[in-house]
Amino acid sequence: MTTAPPLPHAPVLDWFAEHARDLPWRRPEAGPWGVMVSEFMLQQTPVSRVLPVYEQWLARWPRPADLAAEPPGEAVRAWGRLGYPRRALRLHAAATAIAERHGGEVPSDHAQLLALPGVGEYTAAAVASFAYGRRHPVLDTNVRRVFARAVTGVQYPPNATTAAERALARELLPEDEARAARWAAATMELGALVCTARTPDCARCPIAAHCAWRAAGSPAHDGPPRRGQSYAGTDRQVRGKLLAVLREATGPVPQRALDAVWDEPVQRARALDGLVADGLVEPLADGTYRLPLT
DNA sequence: GACTCGTGGGT
DNA sequence: TACCCAAGAGT
Structure with missing residues (x-):
């Protein structure tokens, strides 16, 4: 067991309170289903491209049972050009499971979420946290990068999520449930808006003074190359x-x-x-x- | 663990 | 232009 290096919550939470984007799935009217739909769409897909499809999707299928009542091909069609269309199929399957096994309500329990098609460790934690305010470490690519820099002192996290990263995320999670949920959203937002992969904007970072990577002189990534994704001709x-x-x-x-x-x-x-x-x-x-x- | 699975915008 | 990379999951 290691002791978590200091990383103050307050500056991040305060920054989030002031700079959080007004995204539709963060509004109260989105509800758990809106949060779940957004999480599926945001897997490996930028916010800007998700926004219009999300709005149409929720307008057409405001509840899981509405989607479950239609053929899976309709979900694939409505997915449009978001990419990775198997996500559309899995979201349809998840909606069907929710309608059949959960009375049409998105479950709040992490294990029940994890059992749904297309819901992995990240999405289960995200839905439980963002939709229900539960206390779970939410480790997406943004949070992993923020922690890699601020705490571990390296430019990029490992290619695959490690046990050490999970342990660190759990250690850094605030004890208070509501505060933990805000911490999850805040660290993600910080990675998305400030501590970005290519050109981090450290001048606007609320924890720049605590950042181990900065303190080390912002050393360049050292290690195995981060495997690129070829596409043409595949x-x-x-x-x-x-x-x-x-x-x-x-x-x-x-x-x-x-x-x-x-x-x-x-x-x-x-x-x-x-x-x-x-x-x-x-x-x-x-x-x-x-x-x-x- | 290594691979596969889409698409398009930013630099 | 040619990469880089974006709220991952499943095999």
Whole structure:
């Protein structure tokens, strides 16, 4: 057991009280379902691109049961170009589970949240904390970066979340429940607005004076390269093109319409098979394809 | 642990 | 221009 290095809560909480963005899922009317929808959409996706889709989604499906009542393909279509469309499928599946097992109410219990499709450690903690004010360490990429710098004194956290990071996050969590929930949101916001990955704005940072990384002279990242994500020419790109055709179609799509998006037949077939295997695309008996009805 | 899974804006 | 990277989850 190590002792947590000093990192005062008050400056971060005060900064958050003054500078927090007015995001729709932070308003009281969003409710737990709004928080959950936002968390799914924000997985690996910037706020600016989530905003319009979120508004349309909540207007169309104001409760989990509303979404569950529709085919999963409608969720995939409404997902639009947010990326990683399996999230849409999982959100639909989560809504179905909530309607069937939880009386239509998003659970507040961390373990019950974690059992839902598409809900991992981060999202379970985020929903419990932001929607219900529960006390959980919320470790997303922003918080990990803030702690890596302010406490550990390095520019970037490890590629994968470590046990040490989890332990640190738990040690730094305020005892008071409501305060812990605000701390979670505040540290995330600090990472998103000030302690950014590329060019941190230390002049505006409320804990610059306590930052171990600054104190060490802001040393450059030292360690294994942070693996980049290639995209051009990958199956992911082909899947994206195939699904875009299906999203925009009103009826079943013939094979030739899909063949037109990529000229390499082996990769094209592999991508399409993958989409079918994932449940994102439904092949029909006559050789056409559509977004899934079941 | 290493990999896969979309998309687009910022630098 | 060519990267970098954005509130992760599942296998």
